[in-house]
Amino acid sequence: MATVLNLFAAGTDTTSDTLRWALLLVAKYPEIQDQVQEELSRVIGHRQVQIQDRKNLHFVNAVLHETQRLANIAPMSLPHKTSQDVTLQGHFIKKGTTVIPLLTSVLYDESEWENPHSFYPAHFLDKDGQFVKRDAFMPFSAGLRACPGESLAKMELFFFFTSLLQYFRFTPAPGVSADELDLTPCMHLTLDPVPHKLCAAPRIRGVYQE
Ligand code: HEM
Numbered sequence: 001m002a003t004v005l006n007l008f009a010a011g012t013d014t015t016s017d018t019l020r021w022a023l024l025l026v027a028k029y030p031e032i033q034d035q036v037q038e039e040l041s042r043v044i045g046h047r048q049v050q051i052q053d054r055k056n057l058h059f060v061n062a063v064l065h066e067t068q069r070l071a072n073i074a075p076m077s078l079p080h081k082t083s084q085d086v087t088l089q090g091h092f093i094k095k096g097t098t099v100i101p102l103l104t105s106v107l108y109d110e111s112e113w114e115n116p117h118s119f120y121p122a123h124f125l126d127k128d129g130q131f132v133k134r135d136a137f138m139p140f141s142a143g144l145r146a147c148p149g150e151s152l153a154k155m156e157l158f159f160f161f162t163s164l165l166q167y168f169r170f171t172p173a174p175g176v177s178a179d180e181l182d183l184t185p186c187m188h189l190t191l192d193p194v195p196h197k198l199c200a201a202p203r204i205r206g207v208y209q210e
Pocket residue numbers: 006007008010011012014015018073074077078079139140141142145146147148149150152153
C-alpha cells in the first residue's frame with residue numbers, strides 16, 4: 001500500500017505542475033508558442049503524436065527541458081542521510097548526517113547557463129537548432145536514488161504538451177496581458193505556479209482561429 005501510495009504521491013502533482021508551468025510559459029511568451037506550433041505543424045501535421053517523434057521535435061524538447069529547469073519544482077530534492085563517514089571536497093560529513101541537495105543551485109548556476117533566470121529554450125539547442133543535453137539539467141536529482149519516474153514523467157510531459165499545443169492556442173484570459181502573467185512560484189510540496197486563468201482557443205488545420 002505504502003509503495004503504491006508513494007508512486008501516486010510522487011508521480012502525479014510533479015508532472016501536472018510542470019505541465020501547468022509549461023502552459024503558463026507559452027501563454028506568456030507567444031513567440032515561443034509560435035515556434036512550437038510551427039515545428040508541430042511541420043513535423044507532425046494532424047496525425048497523432050508518437051513517442052518516436054520526440055527525436056525530431058528539437059524545439060519542443062528544448063522548451064520542455066527549459067520549463068523543467070526554470071520551474072525547478074523540487075528545489076531541495078528529497079533529504080538523504082549518509083550511510084557512512086564521507087569526505088567530500090575536503091568537507092568531512094559524519095555517518096547519519098542529513099544532507100539536503102539544493103537542485104536550485106545547479107539549475108540556476110550562473111557558470112552553467114547563459115540566462116539562468118529567464119525562459120530561454122536556446123539553452124538546449126546548438127547553433128543548428130538541434131536539441132542538446134546539458135549536464136547541469138538535473139530536476140530529477142542525480143545518483144542511485146534519483147527519481148525513478150524520470151522516463152515516465154518525460155513521456156507524459158511530451159504527449160500532453162504536444163497534443164495540447166497541436167490543437168489549441170493558449171492565451172491569457174480576456175483583459176489580461178501576457179506581461180501580467182506572474183511567474184512567481186508558490187511553495188506547496190513542490191514549487192507551483194500561482195493559479196491563472198488561461199484561454200485555450202482551437203487551432204483548425206494548424207491555424208489559430210480568432
Ligand atoms: C516532472 C516530474 C518529476 C520530477 C521533477 C521529479 C523529481 C524527483 C526528485 C528530485 C526526487 C528526489 C530524488 C533524490 O532523492 O535524489 C524524486 C524522487 C522520487 N520520484 Fe520523482 N519526479 C517526477 C515525477 C515522478 C513520477 C512520474 C514518478 C512515478 C510514477 C516519480 C516517483 C518518484 C519516487 C518513488 C521517488 C522516491 C525515490 C527514492 O526514494 O529512491 N516521480 N523525484
